[in-house]
Amino acid sequence: MAAKTNLQLVQECDNFPYYEDDSEFYERRLGNYHAFKVNGCTAVLGYIPNTVVEKFHWIENDWTIDSATRTVTLMAAPDAAPAVRNEIMSRLLADAVRRETFEVLKGWRAEMYPIYAPGGEFLMEMERCASPLFGIITYGVHMTGYVEDEKEGLKLWVARRSKTKQTFPNMLDNTAAGGMSTGEHPYGCAIREAAEEASIPANVFEERARPVGVLTYFYVRDARAGGETGLLQPEIEYIYDIRLDAKHAVNPCDSEVEDFRLWTVDQVRQSLKEGEWKPNCAVVIIDFLIRHGILTPENEPDYLEIVARMHRRLPFPTVKFDLK
Known part of the structure; x- marks a missing residue:
């Protein structure tokens, strides 16, 4: 195996494409994901692979899935407390664990990772091993x-x-x-x-x-x-x-x-x-x-x-x- 350069090592870690390098390729790649959002917050909080969106059993009234805009939105009230959003996320993940939907959830840590809105406002938290499913x-x-x-x-x-x-x-x-x-x-x-x-x-x-x-x-x-x-x-x-x-x-x-x-x-x-x-x-x-x-x-x-x-x-x- 050829020796890896320092740049190759960095590229191996920072390996999501850059819009500036090839805008058309970037947009095509982004088509493989749904944007993760929370009702009442305009910002995109992460990218969920389309394959992951298809496998979750989204709970009605808790989530809105818009296939046209490729958006997944957690539908707590806009002024809901973080605990309300946490409960919605917990129900979804507990169901996925019960169904053994995702391999990554078998590494359950019982550690919570935070999610922030623009300006550093704390929106909610989620189980650590689930965070890559939502790309936060x-x-x-x-x-x-x-x-x-x-x-x-x-x-x-x-x-x-x-x-x-x-x-x-x-x-x-x-x-x-x-x-x-x-x-x-x-x-x-x-x-x-x-x-x-x-x-x-x-x-x-x-x-x-x-x-x-x-x-x-x-x-x-x-x-x-x-x-x-x-x-x-x-x-x-x-x-x-x-x-x-x-x-x-x-x-x-x-x-x-x-x-x-x-x-x-x-x-x-x-x-x-x-x-x-x-x-x-x-x-x-x-x-x-x-x-x-x-x-x-x-x-x-x-x-x-x-x-x-x-x-x-x-x-x-x-x-x-x-x-x-």
């Missing part, structure tokens, strides 16, 4: 632990995902990462994930970690993601670096991580070329290499497109968070 924006945190070694230079703590993990099994991962549930703040989520996945105590994180930016991309799921392919996953990831000393041991703390290894930059870059990384984690690592002056416009011919593709403007409403 999801939020997460990724952190990279690193050591400044006197002899070998910069070294990164790299995680190997569990062989039995439902999504992207046995692929390489950042030091710690996770999705933000309803009501979570990026910093609090990062502290929790660092402890749960990498045994990094809260006091070490608070002392050593620093917020370094936000990455956005629009991912079309493939077989490695588990469940149905072609589901959409637009994401916003808040990024943290954690500078650790050799005395700070990074160890698995749950069943999601097989092991950790402390790799040199050359080892990390070789594993990127070999396609060993989970797609969005590869993007986080490329961002790390850029911010630390390892990938530059002088040594990376695709530098400009790489940076742009890692900060994509998403077509759905978003909410703002402070990083700390």
Whole structure:
């Protein structure tokens, strides 16, 4: 297999088409989806594949399906409280679980992901594993632990995902990462994930970690993601670096991580070329290499497109968070 370039790795994660590249192709591709909307909110909140629309047993009065405009609308009253919308969504998903309609719902997490209207208004929430069925924006945190070694230079703590993990099994991962549930703040989520996945105590994180930016991309799921392919996953990831000393041991703390290894930059870059990384984690690592002056416009011919593709403007409403 030919070595993957950094641009190819970014394109593998940000792989929904761009209107600007080919408007006709983009419009044809968009014809494969229904827009997900909520009554009383004019914004499109996500894209649902037509095949998914056909498989759901939509509950009358709860939903309106308009095949002419390819729109699915949750029909709570325009001024309904989020809890009312949540109940409508819960009924639909519970029915799909009972019927075993979708493979992706077999990964039920009992974690809720938020959905926002323009301006950051909280509209509703839904079960995490169902979010790709509706193509909503999801939020997460990724952190990279690193050591400044006197002899070998910069070294990164790299995680190997569990062989039995439902999504992207046995692929390489950042030091710690996770999705933000309803009501979570990026910093609090990062502290929790660092402890749960990498045994990094809260006091070490608070002392050593620093917020370094936000990455956005629009991912079309493939077989490695588990469940149905072609589901959409637009994401916003808040990024943290954690500078650790050799005395700070990074160890698995749950069943999601097989092991950790402390790799040199050359080892990390070789594993990127070999396609060993989970797609969005590869993007986080490329961002790390850029911010630390390892990938530059002088040594990376695709530098400009790489940076742009890692900060994509998403077509759905978003909410703002402070990083700390």
